[in-house]
Amino acid sequence: KNQVEQSPQSLIILEGKNCTLQCNYTVSPFSNLRWYKQDTGRGPVSLTIMTFSENTKSNGRYTATLDADTKQSSLHITASQLSDSASYICVVSLMEYGNKLVFGAGTILRVKS
Amino acid sequence: NAGVTQTPKFRVLKTGQSMTLLCAQDMNHEYMYWYRQDPGMGLRLIHYSVGEGTTAKGEVPDGYNVSRLKKQNFLLGLESAAPSQTSVYFCASSYRGAILGDQPQHFGDGTRLSIL
Numbered sequence: 213k214n215q216v217e218q219s220p221q222s223l224i225i226l227e228g229k230n231c232t233l234q235c236n237y238t239v240s241p242f243s244n245l246r247w248y249k250q251d252t253g254r255g256p257v258s259l260t261i262m263t264f265s266e267n268t269k270s271n272g273r274y275t276a277t278l279d280a281d282t283k284q285s286s287l288h289i290t291a292s293q294l295s296d297s298a299s300y301i302c303v304v305s306l307m308e309y310g311n312k313l314v315f316g317a318g319t320i321l322r323v324k325s
Numbered sequence: 326n327a328g329v330t331q332t333p334k335f336r337v338l339k340t341g342q343s344m345t346l347l348c349a350q351d352m353n354h355e356y357m358y359w360y361r362q363d364p365g366m367g368l369r370l371i372h373y374s375v376g377e378g379t380t381a382k383g384e385v386p387d388g389y390n391v392s393r394l395k396k397q398n399f400l401l402g403l404e405s406a407a408p409s410q411t412s413v414y415f416c417a418s419s420y421r422g423a424i425l426g427d428q429p430q431h432f433g434d435g436t437r438l439s440i441l
Contacts, residue, residue: 216367244427255329255415255432256368263427301367311356311419311428312383315367 214239216316218302224322229292233319235285235302243307247276247287250299250318259300260287292323327351331416331433338406338440346401346436348416355421357399358383358430359391361412368415374399375421406440413437 216237225231237245244263248256260269260276262285269276273290289296302316332347350357355376360368370383372391380391388410390402399418403410417430 246429255434258429311430312370313430317365317367
């Protein structure tokens with residue numbers, strides 16, 4: 213069964229600190245892995261994308277890593293800001309007709325001052 | 326450029342009532358999707374469409390119907406609403422892309438639906 217598991221479920225950090233979110237997946241056939249950011253009351257927005265041949269991708273203060281052998285990914289946020297407070301969702305794309313996705317439940321991050 | 330627009334944003338229904346959720350995209354995307362998001366769970370695919378006039382079942386299609394009469398619109402219908410259908414519903418769209426699975430999905434901001 214295709215599954216995406218994320219940890220922790222929630223996290224509280226102080227503004228300016230770094231944090232790392234984890235994602236484990238069992239999905240086949242695997243096309244790519246994305247991290248989405250979902251602000252409260254909004255739809256998810258894509259942050260990064262990595263294919264199975266890539267092991268790191270950055271987008272500003274966000275850096276995603278992928279280990280295709282262990283089927284693990286992480287999202288590292290550097291120098292957190294209050295605006296980083298959101299749910300971060302790990303999403304795996306299936307390599308099949310229709311561009312279908314398998315979603316993790318998300319990690320809720322709260323950055324406080 | 327509005328992207329993906331969902332209407333309504335909020336709705337309260339009584340058990341047994343019917344309604345239609347509307348989704349419109351202005352990006353000329355071939356693919357469109359309807360998801361539901363429940364607390365503690367990942368988004369789950371209800372139905373999707375790979376082109377005008379086509380629809381297909383997703384992971385949780387029971388109790389829902391869809392139609393895609395025009396490329397830019399994707400409608401989700403609840404025939405007889407049940408309390409278990411209380412959820413946040415998201416519509417998304419994407420390009421077909423040259424490589425399977427390589428196109429991002431663009432999401433609307435959701436419809437919050439409560440069934441009493």
